[in-house]
Amino acid sequence: MTAATQMPRVEECVVASCAYNHTGDCHAFAITIGSPDHAHCHTFVQLPLRAGVAELTAQVGACQRADCRHNEQLECHAPAIRVGPDNDLADCITYDER
Numbered sequence: 001m002t003a004a005t006q007m008p009r010v011e012e013c014v015v016a017s018c019a020y021n022h023t024g025d026c027h028a029f030a031i032t033i034g035s036p037d038h039a040h041c042h043t044f045v046q047l048p049l050r051a052g053v054a055e056l057t058a059q060v061g062a063c064q065r066a067d068c069r070h071n072e073q074l075e076c077h078a079p080a081i082r083v084g085p086d087n088d089l090a091d092c093i094t095y096d097e098r
């Protein structure tokens with residue numbers, strides 16, 4: 001039997017220049033976080049179109065930041081995350097080093 005799991009919601013993203021950002025929120029189905037040196041949002045993309053699904057709020061599909069206290073086996077277990085400028089234009093600012 002497998003336990004039901006829920007991915008963490010992206011409760012806010014202030015990166016207005018991303019195609020998935022509508023009004024301070026992310027509408028990608030799921031995002032991927034992580035780079036070797038910081039918690040970059042790899043789903044961030046600057047294109048002249050409005051992307052994603054208007055009815056959905058993005059969730060964290062995967063995260064490569066194993067050094068974050070919310071990370072277990074490269075999955076995020078935070079209740080929700082926020083995305084915004086930090087080391088880069090679009091980073092997970094909920095990242096918390098162990």
Ligand code: SF4
Nearest residue numbers: 063068071076092095
């Ligand atoms: S809170 Fe931590 S584990 Fe969750 S997406 Fe951000 S960096 Fe990854």
